[in-house]
Amino acid sequence: MCGIVGAVAERPVNKILVEGLKRLEYRGYDSAGVALVSNEGKRSTQLNTVKSVGKVANLESALNESGHKGTTGIAHTRWATHGGVTEVNAHPHISNDQIALVHNGIIENHEKLRASLKTKGYKFLSDTDTEVMVHLVHDMRKTTSSLLEAVQASVKQLEGAYGTVVFDKENVNEMIVARSGSPLVIGLGLGENFIASDQLALLAVTRNFIFLEEGDVARITRESVEIFDKDGNAVEREQHESNATNDNTGKGEYRHYMLKEIYEQPVAVRNTLEGRLNENTVALDAFGAFNGTQATDIFSQVKHVQIIACGTSYHSGMVARYWLEQYAGVSCNIEIASEFRYRKSYVHENSLLVTISQSGETADTLAALRLAKEQGYMASMTICNVAGSSLVRESDLAFMTKAGTEIGVASTKAFTTQLVGLLMLVASIAQEKGLPQKAIVQALKELPNKLEEALSLDEGIEGLAEEFADKHHALFLGRGDQYPIAMEGALKLKEISYIHAEAYAAGELKHGPLALIDADMPIIVVAPNNELLEKLKSNVEEVRARGGIIYVFADKASEFKSDETMRVVNVNQVEDILAPIVYTIPLQLLSYYVAVIKGTDVDQPRNLAKSVTVE
Ligand code: F1P
Numbered sequence: 347m348c349g350i351v352g353a354v355a356e357r358p359v360n361k362i363l364v365e366g367l368k369r370l371e372y373r374g375y376d377s378a379g380v381a382l383v384s385n386e387g388k389r390s391t392q393l394n395t396v397k398s399v400g401k402v403a404n405l406e407s408a409l410n411e412s413g414h415k416g417t418t419g420i421a422h423t424r425w426a427t428h429g430g431v432t433e434v435n436a437h438p439h440i441s442n443d444q445i446a447l448v449h450n451g452i453i454e455n456h457e458k459l460r461a462s463l464k465t466k467g468y469k470f471l472s473d474t475d476t477e478v479m480v481h482l483v484h485d486m487r488k489t490t491s492s493l494l495e496a497v498q499a500s501v502k503q504l505e506g507a508y509g510t511v512v513f514d515k516e517n518v519n520e521m522i523v524a525r526s527g528s529p530l531v532i533g534l535g536l537g538e539n540f541i542a543s544d545q546l547a548l549l550a551v552t553r554n555f556i557f558l559e560e561g562d563v564a565r566i567t568r569e570s571v572e573i574f575d576k577d578g579n580a581v582e583r584e585q586h587e588s589n590a591t592n593d594n595t596g597k598g599e600y601r602h603y604m605l606k607e608i609y610e611q612p613v614a615v616r617n618t619l620e621g622r623l624n625e626n627t628v629a630l631d632a633f634g635a636f637n638g639t640q641a642t643d644i645f646s647q648v649k650h651v652q653i654i655a656c657g658t659s660y661h662s663g664m665v666a667r668y669w670l671e672q673y674a675g676v677s678c679n680i681e682i683a684s685e686f687r688y689r690k691s692y693v694h695e696n697s698l699l700v701t702i703s704q705s706g707e708t709a710d711t712l713a714a715l716r717l718a719k720e721q722g723y724m725a726s727m728t729i730c731n732v733a734g735s736s737l738v739r740e741s742d743l744a745f746m747t748k749a750g751t752e753i754g755v756a757s758t759k760a761f762t763t764q765l766v767g768l769l770m771l772v773a774s775i776a777q778e779k780g781l782p783q784k785a786i787v788q789a790l791k792e793l794p795n796k797l798e799e800a801l802s803l804d805e806g807i808e809g810l811a812e813e814f815a816d817k818h819h820a821l822f823l824g825r826g827d828q829y830p831i832a833m834e835g836a837l838k839l840k841e842i843s844y845i846h847a848e849a850y851a852a853g854e855l856k857h858g859p860l861a862l863i864d865a866d867m868p869i870i871v872v873a874p875n876n877e878l879l880e881k882l883k884s885n886v887e888e889v890r891a892r893g894g895i896i897y898v899f900a901d902k903a904s905e906f907k908s909d910e911t912m913r914v915v916n917v918n919q920v921e922d923i924l925a926p927i928v929y930t931i932p933l934q935l936l937s938y939y940v941a942v943i944k945g946t947d948v949d950q951p952r953n954l955a956k957s958v959t960v961e
Contacts, residue, residue, distance in 0.1 A: 820846070
């Protein structure tokens with residue numbers, strides 16, 4: 347979703363801003379812009395803005411062509427919420443050729459503020475909620491003694507979410523930034539400082555970061571950073587040295603990031619497991635500490651787990667529900683964050699709240715965590731791929747997946763490493779409750795090799811994908827812990843190939859979806875050789891009898907045979923508990939190749955964003 351990069355320096359910052367935006371491209375956006383001012387030998391400072399629709403490369407060309415340079419600047423990638431995808435709606439927004447502002451998030455009371463600003467003579471050019479902010483700051487500046495005070499007075503009037511960066515062309519050596527509900531991180535340089543919505547944007551210029559907290563407003567100059575909390579008190583925030591590897595360096599030999607990330611899964615899982623498994627047990631320090639209490643104290647008391655997540659992460663949570671109830675002897679509910687946060691839910695005794703997120707910034711999941719913290723859960727834990735993200739900082743316990751930066755918008759390696767984290771949670775609770783966990787730990791050690799084997803199916807699946815290219819719909823079926831994997835397979839196909847796909851628990855077929863079956867509807871079945879196989883085979887026969895073309899991903903021992911109505915892809919034999927993770931791989935490959943054949947933008951599918959920071 348929207349990305350922010352800002353810099354205040356002695357040297358021209360054009361390249362830093364454009365490079366920063368490029369590093370945030372993967373998050374999804376539809377237009378981009380930059381505003382610059384310069385301290386270089388001019389008597390009156392010019393505020394220059396360049397915007398363009400589409401890719402950052404378009405902005406880069408337009409900026410180069412314009413010849414504008416700046417030593418202070420803010421840049422933004424916009425993912426449209428209020429107002430269409432146009433240059434006028436792109437950020438930065440400007441008030442009276444003096445104040446420039448970029449914003450991530452949504453201002454909910456923008457209509458009221460706009461009406462009031464209009465009565466004061468402010469003219470609005472765009473349809474965005476953001477433009478009210480820049481005029482509001484301009485208005486507040488008239489009665490305050492500094493830009494900092496003007497921003498502090500403005501944010502008090504805002505309802506909604508914002509991460510925002512503002513500068514005034516009259517003071518080239520200053521940016522004011524404010525955060526509430528949308529992340530911002532300050533990057534510290536030597537004689538220059540930076541701001542961004544994600545540290546990844548700044549890894550080329552610094553490794554030293556300060557994460558702003560909710561309600562913080564900060565004044566950033568070339569030489570200094572001053573931070574104030576929501577009550578206006580000066581505060582110190584901890585400085586972190588990032589060890590994030592900037593693996594956004596390229597696609598290497600791969601055509602798309604998504605394919606690279608699918609292939610990185612054995613390594614991502616190895617990294618996620620490394621140092622966290624003893625011979626037969628899980629090392630509980632993998633989950634961090636909670637107010638001095640170790641994870642072990644929480645796991646031994648837990649009776650219920652409430653999982654909250656969105657999208658692909660929700661599917662990993664659904665798999666975990668099967669595992670937690672079967673292997674760890676605790677009950678488990680799972681709910682989509684955007685539903686959970688707006689209803690009064692029942693809190694079970696000794697209940698652990700688990701959020702799952704690849705980005706750590708999903709607005710709904712974060713809001714659900716904050717709500718749940720008021721409701722009496724014994725502790726909160728997140729399973730997350732981004733160190734220092736809001737979910738990690740606000741949860742009591744955190745299990746960090748070590749997938750490395752995931753650039754493809756559609757999640758792949760983050761998903762499989764979430765499943766690894768969840769399986770380790772299951773084993774940990776089981777071991778604290780005296781239930782057997784050794785088999786889970788042993789299976790986990792096997793997993794990277796099993797994933798390597800599954801990747802060898804690549805070529806066969808590429809061939810199969812041809813048959814999907816002219817389809818408009820697809821149905822995915824699974825049973826038990828493969829039902830969420832069928833859902834994930836359907837979501838992946840939807841996200842990147844734009845083919846309408848749905849998933850059903852195979853037992854539900856005859857309660858409705860069977861009416862859809864004909865020769866134009868491919869049916870994808872995930873069928874590991876487990877205790878539900880015979881039931882699943884009956885469901886497959888029901889489909890065959892009605893003329894459906896079936897694509898089965900199954901163990902050789904399952905004895906499905908390819909013929910004119912059935913294509914079988916044989917997956918190597920795998921432990922039941924690992925099957926949901928291993929069977930994910932062929933479904934990812936299938937979606938990937940279908941999307942490539944259809945020629946869609948695989949890494950940045952239309953309308954989607956990597957980090958969903960608005961609700
Ligand atoms: C949730 C999610 C991803 C999806 C896409 C948009 O993100 O829906 O599952 O692939 O990237 O966001 P998160 O809550 O796991 O960060």
